[in-house]
Amino acid sequence: MKAVFHTGVRSDFGDRLGATPWCLTPFGGKPLLEYWLEWAASLGADDVRLVLGDGAFEVESYCGDGSRWGLKITYGFLKDGVARESYLRRISSTWDDGLLYICGPVFPQRLAADAPPVNPKALERMTWLTQDEGQALCLLSTNPQDIQAFIKGVLPAAPGCWSDWGLEPFLVRNLKAYYDVNMRLVKGENRRYVSQGYGGKDGASIGYNVQIPPSVELIPPFTIGNDCRFHAIAVIGPNAVIGNHVIVDSQTELSDSIVLDGTYLGSNLEIKHKIVTGTKIIAPEDDIIVEITEPWLLARLEAPVRFNDGLRLLVGWVLAVLLTLIQALPFALLYPWIRLSGGGLFRLSPRLGRRNRVIQLPEWETLTQSSLKVRLFISLGLDLFPLLARAACGHLWLCGHTPLHPERDQALRKRLHRYYPAVISYPARQMIAYKDPATEMANALYYERYASLREDSRTLFRTFTLRLLNALSEEPASSALNVESPR
Amino acid sequence: MNAQFTNTDQGVGVVKIDGGLNAANVDDFRAPCFRWLAEHEGMNLIVMDLGAVDFIDSAGLGVLIELLKRLSERGGDVRLACLQKQARIVFEITRAYKIFAIYDSVEAALQIET
Numbered sequence: 001m002k003a004v005f006h007t008g009v010r011s012d013f014g015d016r017l018g019a020t021p022w023c024l025t026p027f028g029g030k031p032l033l034e035y036w037l038e039w040a041a042s043l044g045a046d047d048v049r050l051v052l053g054d055g056a057f058e059v060e061s062y063c064g065d066g067s068r069w070g071l072k073i074t075y076g077f078l079k080d081g082v083a084r085e086s087y088l089r090r091i092s093s094t095w096d097d098g099l100l101y102i103c104g105p106v107f108p109q110r111l112a113a114d115a116p117p118v119n120p121k122a123l124e125r126m127t128w129l130t131q132d133e134g135q136a137l138c139l140l141s142t143n144p145q146d147i148q149a150f151i152k153g154v155l156p157a158a159p160g161c162w163s164d165w166g167l168e169p170f171l172v173r174n175l176k177a178y179y180d181v182n183m184r185l186v187k188g189e190n191r192r193y194v195s196q197g198y199g200g201k202d203g204a205s206i207g208y209n210v211q212i213p214p215s216v217e218l219i220p221p222f223t224i225g226n227d228c229r230f231h232a233i234a235v236i237g238p239n240a241v242i243g244n245h246v247i248v249d250s251q252t253e254l255s256d257s258i259v260l261d262g263t264y265l266g267s268n269l270e271i272k273h274k275i276v277t278g279t280k281i282i283a284p285e286d287d288i289i290v291e292i293t294e295p296w297l298l299a300r301l302e303a304p305v306r307f308n309d310g311l312r313l314l315v316g317w318v319l320a321v322l323l324t325l326i327q328a329l330p331f332a333l334l335y336p337w338i339r340l341s342g343g344g345l346f347r348l349s350p351r352l353g354r355r356n357r358v359i360q361l362p363e364w365e366t367l368t369q370s371s372l373k374v375r376l377f378i379s380l381g382l383d384l385f386p387l388l389a390r391a392a393c394g395h396l397w398l399c400g401h402t403p404l405h406p407e408r409d410q411a412l413r414k415r416l417h418r419y420y421p422a423v424i425s426y427p428a429r430q431m432i433a434y435k436d437p438a439t440e441m442a443n444a445l446y447y448e449r450y451a452s453l454r455e456d457s458r459t460l461f462r463t464f465t466l467r468l469l470n471a472l473s474e475e476p477a478s479s480a481l482n483v484e485s486p487r
Numbered sequence: 488m489n490a491q492f493t494n495t496d497q498g499v500g501v502v503k504i505d506g507g508l509n510a511a512n513v514d515d516f517r518a519p520c521f522r523w524l525a526e527h528e529g530m531n532l533i534v535m536d537l538g539a540v541d542f543i544d545s546a547g548l549g550v551l552i553e554l555l556k557r558l559s560e561r562g563g564d565v566r567l568a569c570l571q572k573q574a575r576i577v578f579e580i581t582r583a584y585k586i587f588a589i590y591d592s593v594e595a596a597l598q599i600e601t
Contacts, residue, residue, distance in 0.1 A: 056579035075575060076591060077584035090595040 001098035001142070003040040006084055007033065008053010008077075011105040013178045016289060017260065018277045021055025022105055024062055025178070026243050026260065028185030028193070029205065029223040032107065032172075033059065035193065037069045039108045039167075040100055043140075051076045051087050084135075088151045095151070096144040104137040105172040107181055110192040111163060125160035126150065129169050138169050179275055179284035182241050182258050186221050204237075207244065215442040225261070233445045234265075251449060309418075312453055316398030319460070320391035320423065323381075331385040334377050342367055343374040346386060351403035352413065353395045353421050358406050361396075362386040379471030381464055387423040397422035399456035401444050412441055418448050424463050488512040492523045494530055499597065503536040508547030508574075517550050524557060531563030534596045538569030543577045555587065564588060566596040 007023040014022020023033040040048050048071045052059055056077075066073030078087055084103045088095060106129060126141035128150075136155060141147050146156050162168050172178050185193075188203060203221025207228070212218070216230045219237035225244035230236065234252040243261035248254065253270045260277040275282040281290045338344055346362035353359040364383035368374055377383060390396045396403065400420025404413050413419065426443040447455070488506040495501075500523070508516060524530070533554065537543075543551075555565040568590045570578065578584045590596035 052579065052584065054582075056582075056584065057576060060576070060579060074591065077578070077587075077589040079588050080585045082588075090590060090598060091592075 001040075001043050001045040001100065002095055003036075003043075003045045003048045003100040004051065004088065004095075004102075005033070005036050005048065006051045006053070006078075006087075006103040007055070007059050008051060009084065009104055011172070013172055013175045014105065016175055016282065017178075017275070018280065020261065020277075021058050024055070024058060026225070026241070026258075027107060027178075028182055028190040029207075029225055029241055029243065030193070031062065032105065033063065034069075035108050036102055037063070037066070037071060037073075038193070041069045041071055043098075043100060045098075045100060046072060048073045049076055049087075050074075051078055051084075053078070085151060085153065092148065092151050095147050098142040099139065099147050101136070101139040101150075103135075104131065106138040106169050107172050108138075108167055108169045109181075109189075111166050111168055113192045125158060126156050127160035127162055127165065128155060129162075129171065130155070131171060137171055140165065175275065175282055175284045175287060179258065183239055183256065186223050186239050186241050188221065190223065213438060213442065215446045219255070233442070233449050251445065308452060312399075312451070312456055313397065315453060316391065316422075316456065317394065320388050320398045324385070324388045324392045327380070327382055327385045327388065330380060331382045334373065334380075334382060335385075338371075338373055338377055341371070341373070343371045344368070344377070344383075350406055351421065352406050352409075352419070353390075353403065354397070356419070357395075359390070359395055361390065361403055375471055379467045381467055384423055391423050399424045399459045400451070401425055401447055402440070412437075412444055415441065416444055416448055418451070420447070420451060424459055426459070488515060490516050490519065492520070494527055498527075498529050498531055500524075500527065500530045500533045501536060501593065501597075502533060503539070505539040507542035507544075508540055508550070509542060509544040510546035513546045513550050517553075520550075520554065521557070524554070528561075531558060531561055532566065533558060533563070534566045534568055534590075534593055536568050536593050537574055538571065538593075540574050541571060543574045545581075548577060548581060548583060551587070552583070566590055568593045568596040 011022040024031045126146035129138040207226035217235040222237040222240040239256045348360040351361045400422030402425040403421040491503045
């Protein structure tokens with residue numbers, strides 16, 4: 001059995017996707033050419049001829065001598081304007097022991113994970129797939145007479161059936177077909193093409209050297225290639241196919257989409273039902289291609305005016321007033337005692353308040369961790385009392401971001417489109433002060449993205465519940481709680 | 488670089504080149520090749536056997552294109568055979584495969600294309 005694959009013919013979807021040769025375009029994270037080579041290897045082909053065209057160097061660099069697939073690959077060329085079959089005519093007797101021939105963007109769809117035993121009847125007749133004009137795009141035969149007839153330009157009248165070979169190859173006509181086959185692959189069909197032991201049961205597939213910093217949400221099924229980096233707050237999946245060397249920046253949501261190799265996704269993008277390649281965003285359903293030079297200008301995740309902010313502010317203020325009133329007496333009793341005994345104290349520190357005004361906020365500093373009265377003080381949330389009083393005065397939100405330092409946190413402030421300096425934030429909820437700038441930024445961006453009355457209620461409830469539970473436990477507060485994720 | 492020129496009665500010439508074809512030795516090839524071409528005016532197909540050529544640079548490619556141009560002017564063609572990897576990559580990068588007919592073997596190149 002020998003195989004001849006023409007990679008130099010034109011294809012509609014390949015031309016639109018960009019500079020990568022279409023035969024190297026990934027299908028479910030794997031180049032189309034690799035499916036062909038695996039098919040040839042499964043048929044026992046010992047000699048594969050790649051007839052090169054545009055992208056010849058990339059194709060040869062990718063395939064090499066074919067030893068990765070247990071094949072021997074040799075390379076050939078055809079001058080422009082020469083009939084594709086003429087390559088077979090040059091050495092026509094070579095193909096008599098069997099031929100697998102592909103001359104176009106044909107995807108060899110498998111019908112099942114395990115290749116069925118080949119029906120002997122399939123070997124008797126040539127099986128082929130033709131395009132509209134009757135030109136053979138894909139052909140498989142072990143019958144020398146049929147092969148010679150094909151080389152002379154005649155296709156036998158009664159073709160065999162692809163299902164006898166366990167396959168149903170089809171032509172990838174356009175971008176929509178390309179998108180559809182990728183979605184089918186990521187939703188589960190790609191298990192038909194991987195060896196046993198390599199497929200994740202949940203449909204999550206991640207390549208090597210992939211960095212995923214905190215707060216990235218990965219929802220299977222998805223396929224992620226090699227050497228990718230995801231930034232904070234990106235939500236990947238479901239049904240995302242991401243190629244190699246892809247960078248996803250913050251606040252990106254990506255689902256039901258394909259991202260091709262070497263693409264950078266900027267912040268504030270929401271990508272659904274799209275193909276992204278380089279700076280192109282393609283809507284396969286409508287066949288619309290949009291060039292994006294400034295990705296952050298497109299499709300903001302949320303409307304600029306947030307109506308629930310007003311509600312959050314009002315509810316937060318009412319709760320802050322109530323909490324201040326509740327805490328006033330315990331604070332007046334406990335704080336002077338702790339202060340005099342050296343258990344802890346408040347220090348003023350400049351912070352950015354609401355409307356970016358610099359205000360002096362009292363920050364609690366524990367001096368004696370093991371003291372029972374200090375633990376009681378913290379567990380009742382009395383260390384937050386001065387901040388609650390500022391919130392009752394309208395200087396802070398009840399729940400939101402940790403108030404930022406006007407100078408030290410300038411970089412983070414610039415990243416935030418909306419800043420909610422608050423009494424209770426994620427670090428306060430967990431009672432640990434994050435020192436890692438990346439985690440601080442992740443928390444801040446996460447809150448900015450998911451700020452809502454529900455999120456505030458949850459943060460508030462968990463903050464005070466955990467403080468009370470912590471008072472009952474023997475363990476110090478910070479060590480018991482610092483493993484929890486913000487969500 | 489060593490070049491051997493042979494021609495048949497059917498107006499076909501075969502040139503076998505041994506070694507690299509580059510700026511350093513391209514003149515050693517060009518002069519005898521075009522002299523040979525001038526001596527055989529009826530020859531309109533040349534098959535270049537490049538099986539022993541391990542390196543071609545832009546100067547080497549230039550002389551092949553010049554040869555193709557000369558043959559095309561008299562209605563002929565230049566066919567390349569047995570391209571090795573190093574030389575093949577030059578043809579891939581420059582896309583010169585679009586203008587040359589490239590064959591796997593000399594025998595295949597000598598066949599009349601249908």
